[in-house]
Each structure stands twice: as structure tokens, then as C-alpha cells.
Amino acid sequence: MRLAIISDTHMPKGDRALPPACVRLLGEADLILHAGDLVRAEVLYELRAYGELLAVHGNVDDAEVRRELPAERVVELPGGVRIAMTHDAGPSQGRLQRMRLRFPDADALVFGHSHIPLHETDPASGFQLFNPGSPTERRRAPRHTMGIARVEGGRVAFEHVVLDTRDDAPDPGSTA
Known part of the structure; x- marks a missing residue:
């Protein structure tokens, strides 16, 4: 199973749009995860036009989005893989252990809020934290990014994809 993972799209805002490589990866995925701040x-x-979507709401989402989406959820995938989702996982200090305790039955947590790509694994338990960054609003991150993941054999493997947002740039969808 292939997942496309995004967060912090913050749309609509001016002429902001998802980069072509992001749209392509969303369309190729078996499931899209969005970690909040759709707006x-x-x-x-x-996003639902690109494929099956599971999402949580973020701190800047309007009332309609908040009514439709939970603040957190746990997604159960083939092979027993469980991915927790929330928008804001709190301060970086102690985050991995804090989230492991908050979601004890999950294999991983997908979150957003900071716009900074992150992939961290607890060596003792294998629990993973994954923030895809943002495909549209990088803030302090050096590039626009999103995530992809493969779920196979009861495991999930995450990676970041760097997105080029210039209209005239080639569409590599390179992994970082």
C-alpha cells in the first residue's frame, strides 16, 4: 500500500495551489493522509478528488472543517499497521516519548503544524514520528515537501519528497 502524506496546505490563499508533483503523488497513492491546517x-x-482521504483538523481550520474532521485519529492499515494522526504534537523536547505514550498502540504518528519535515524513530520500540512539512508554505523549512510511505509486511516506511513549486521547473518529485 502506498500513502501520500501532506499537511499545512493553508489554502486558499492568493493564487496558492498544490505543486504538480504533489498532485501526481496524491493521485498515485492508495490513501492520502492530511495532518491538518487545510483551512x-x-x-x-x-483532495478527495485525487483519492481516498483521511485527515485531522488543525488549529487554523474553519468551523466547517472542524465539524467534518476529528482532532486526532488512528488509521488501521493492512498487516496491522496503525498510524496515529494529530496536527500539533507539541514541543520538540521529549516529543518522541510523549507521543509514544499518548498513542501506545500505534506504530507511527503523522503530524504537522511546524511546517518542518521530520522523521524520527525510537530505537527501543520502533515507533516513528513523521511530519511531511508543507507542499505550499515552507516557512522556516528550506524547501516545500510532502511525504510518501509504503506499508508492507506489517511495517511502514516513510520518506520525504522535495517539491519544486516553480511553474517552469521540471517535475522531479525527488526524495530527500
């Missing part, structure tokens, strides 16, 4: 319900509808 408006029309973004939900756009």
Missing part, C-alpha cells in the same frame, strides 16, 4: 472545506473536496 477551508473546499480543500477537503479538492
Whole structure:
């Protein structure tokens, strides 16, 4: 199973749009995960046009998005893989252990909020934290990013994809 993972799209805002490589990866995925801050319900509808979507709401999402999406959820995938989702996983200090305790039955947590790509694994338990960054609003991150993951044999493997947002740039969808 192939997952496409995004967060913090913050749309609509001006002429902001998902980069072509992001749209391609969303369409190729078996499941799309969005870790909040879509902002408006029309973004939900756009993402659902690309494929099956599971999402949580973020701190800047409007009332309609908040009504439709939970603040957190646990997604059960083939092979017994369980991925927890929330928007804000709190301060970086102690985050891995804090989230492991908060979601004890999950194999991983997908979150957003900071716009900074992160992939961290607890060596003792194998529990993973994954923040895809943002495909549209990088803030302090050096590049626009998203995530992809493969679920096979009861395990999940995450990776970041660097997105080029220039209209005239080639569409490599390179992994980082």
C-alpha cells in the first residue's frame, strides 16, 4: 500500500495551489493522509478528488472543517499497521516519548503544524514520528515537501519528497 502524506496546505490563499508533483503523488497513492491546517472545506473536496482521504483538523481550520474532521485519529492499515494522526504534537523536547505514550498502540504518528519535515524513530520500540512539512508554505523549512510511505509486511516506511513549486521547473518529485 502506498500513502501520500501532506499537511499545512493553508489554502486558499492568493493564487496558492498544490505543486504538480504533489498532485501526481496524491493521485498515485492508495490513501492520502492530511495532518491538518487545510483551512477551508473546499480543500477537503479538492483532495478527495485525487483519492481516498483521511485527515485531522488543525488549529487554523474553519468551523466547517472542524465539524467534518476529528482532532486526532488512528488509521488501521493492512498487516496491522496503525498510524496515529494529530496536527500539533507539541514541543520538540521529549516529543518522541510523549507521543509514544499518548498513542501506545500505534506504530507511527503523522503530524504537522511546524511546517518542518521530520522523521524520527525510537530505537527501543520502533515507533516513528513523521511530519511531511508543507507542499505550499515552507516557512522556516528550506524547501516545500510532502511525504510518501509504503506499508508492507506489517511495517511502514516513510520518506520525504522535495517539491519544486516553480511553474517552469521540471517535475522531479525527488526524495530527500
